Amino acid sequence: MNNQMNKTPMPSQEPDVRNKNFDEVALGYTEEDALNEAARCLNCKNHPCVDGCPVNGRIPEFIAKVAEGKFEEAYEILTSTNSLPAICGRVCPQENQCEGNCVRGIKGEPVGVGRLERFVADRHKADVGNDSVEAVTEGPGRGIRVAIVGSGPAGLTCAGDLINLGYDVTVFEGLHKPGGVLVYGIPEFRLPKDEIVAYEVETLRKKGVKFVCDVLIGKSLYVQDLLDDGYKAVFIGTGAGLPMFMNIEGENLVGVYSANEYLTRINLMKAYLDEYDTPIKKHDKVVIVGAGNVAMDAARCAKRMGAEVHVVYRRGREEMPARAEEIEHAEEEGIEFHLLNNPVRILGDEKNRVSKIECIKMELGEPDASGRRRPVEIPGSEYTIDTDAVIMALGTKLNSLICNTTEGLEQTQKGGIQVDEETGATSIPGVYAGGDAVTGAATVIKAMGAGKKAAAAMHEYLQK
Numbered sequence: 001m002n003n004q005m006n007k008t009p010m011p012s013q014e015p016d017v018r019n020k021n022f023d024e025v026a027l028g029y030t031e032e033d034a035l036n037e038a039a040r041c042l043n044c045k046n047h048p049c050v051d052g053c054p055v056n057g058r059i060p061e062f063i064a065k066v067a068e069g070k071f072e073e074a075y076e077i078l079t080s081t082n083s084l085p086a087i088c089g090r091v092c093p094q095e096n097q098c099e100g101n102c103v104r105g106i107k108g109e110p111v112g113v114g115r116l117e118r119f120v121a122d123r124h125k126a127d128v129g130n131d132s133v134e135a136v137t138e139g140p141g142r143g144i145r146v147a148i149v150g151s152g153p154a155g156l157t158c159a160g161d162l163i164n165l166g167y168d169v170t171v172f173e174g175l176h177k178p179g180g181v182l183v184y185g186i187p188e189f190r191l192p193k194d195e196i197v198a199y200e201v202e203t204l205r206k207k208g209v210k211f212v213c214d215v216l217i218g219k220s221l222y223v224q225d226l227l228d229d230g231y232k233a234v235f236i237g238t239g240a241g242l243p244m245f246m247n248i249e250g251e252n253l254v255g256v257y258s259a260n261e262y263l264t265r266i267n268l269m270k271a272y273l274d275e276y277d278t279p280i281k282k283h284d285k286v287v288i289v290g291a292g293n294v295a296m297d298a299a300r301c302a303k304r305m306g307a308e309v310h311v312v313y314r315r316g317r318e319e320m321p322a323r324a325e326e327i328e329h330a331e332e333e334g335i336e337f338h339l340l341n342n343p344v345r346i347l348g349d350e351k352n353r354v355s356k357i358e359c360i361k362m363e364l365g366e367p368d369a370s371g372r373r374r375p376v377e378i379p380g381s382e383y384t385i386d387t388d389a390v391i392m393a394l395g396t397k398l399n400s401l402i403c404n405t406t407e408g409l410e411q412t413q414k415g416g417i418q419v420d421e422e423t424g425a426t427s428i429p430g431v432y433a434g435g436d437a438v439t440g441a442a443t444v445i446k447a448m449g450a451g452k453k454a455a456a457a458m459h460e461y462l463q464k
Contacts, residue, residue, distance in 0.1 A: 013025055
């Protein structure tokens, strides 16, 4: 038993080095680090960490194997409930989930579940890899075709669970590369695309999952087309990808981006590499509006593209929705925060290019419906920030394309797909949905949980 109060530190690049490159910031545990951290786990009787995990990962069991140095056994336990451990270990908000429930966190820091998960997955990749992965040819689903719409975390998880049961699984992806938000939304320095995401996709492909890219369901094909073509069940995991804007003066100027567009150009289309011809301007001074995880990603990408970066947020630090670790990393990398400030308009030059953003100072009033104190403008406190780019990172809203093109598919009042909470079943027999397409923007692991739940329900439906 290791009684140290704090987590074993994660080795990482120095801030003044990493803010100039897109290499992964966190370098991962060594074997010694992992053994030391695993020894902090109390293996509690009631396993509260498991209750905090959306996929009910067997957390104490895999950590016990790490503590014994049995890393491959730990990997087998991990992947019995989580098909994407290398991804979850890097991007899950463990502090609000498994680690948030950890008993060690009562009088110190919780056990570093995410860091251990990443170590185990990376160790398996290095020692075993996926060269020996074979196609699944047997199982109760053999000969039954199922379609997955969207190759983000919900779709990949659903596909993984169904291929393991022997189903004939085809994933349809609207973009040119599988991975969904994992490839277009999360920066390389947090989640390496070729090394991690492509590896996980290739593992599924070797098991027999088919990936069809550049097919936008609701435009190129329709859900009914899939059913008519012989797919016996369909899972919709298309995410929530429509950007939100403030609807203020100047949002149509050259140099105003949605965070979605900016991050897609950089992450999926690799605009940070000179050998790619992705069109993107390298700005001198960038203002990010918002303070969620996407805002931190956009800010840190802009910094690496050579800009001076300012984050404007209408509430205070305690209300910032981004992970504490991401905020700390951004501050360490030299990004400036303007808290309790809100944009009121964007100003342009004679060529309709962004030149300034006008903001007003705020103070916090009474709590609103979300429970956070409502920001209130301070009259007469307007000021401007010189800038040649503004990135709106205000969150996303649901895309109703599939609902609007699928007769009989019911929507929620917020525009999501209406489903049974226990199964993910929609109003159309054999059609299921989960993740951000249902709930709106959430976390990777919650999307995975929805994909896992739907896969189990689809299996039960198809075996009747």
